[in-house]
Amino acid sequence: MSKKQKLKKTLVEQILDKAKIEHLGLAINALEEKTLPDGIERSDIYKTxxxxxxxxxxxxxxxxxTEHLSxxxxxKASGNKKVSMIPQKDLQKTxxxxHGANNPVGIWQNKKFPIFIDTIALEHDFIVCSAGELGRSIQIAPSLLADFVQAQFIELREL
Structure with a gap:
């Protein structure tokens, strides 16, 4: 993060601040960015x-x-026979x-949907995920995020 620009905190960042959960707000649109800030790889960015x-x-x-969901x-992990992606037209009401702004913190705060994070996250000090607005992300330790949103770590990716 070269020069610090003062961005208004997203609701997700405000929720994490209030809960005293360490994170870093970033101005990254992972869907469009070709060049990422120093120290962040595409594999560090998590889709929700x-x-x-x-x-x-x-x-x-x-x-x-960089991975594909199985x-x-x-x-199996969530107690279903099958799961399917929510159609984009139904995403916001669900x-x-x-699309592009789904994030675990806001979804957990508002909906309490079960959240599953791929176990590969445990191999890293941080992950980057959406901060609830297009072009905004948070960098956070996977275990802190999982504890806060009561997520389970399971292997989700196709191997």
């Missing part, structure tokens, strides 16, 4: 995917942008966020 389970209803899966693994 909203799915619907046939038994549980909405669930959230998080894994690196719906079969997520279904999670409260538009």
């Amino acid at each position: 995917l909203a799915l619907i389970g046939d038994k549980t209803g909405p669930i959230i899966g998080m894994l690196p942008l 719906e079969k693994k997520l279904a 999670t409260g966020y538009i």
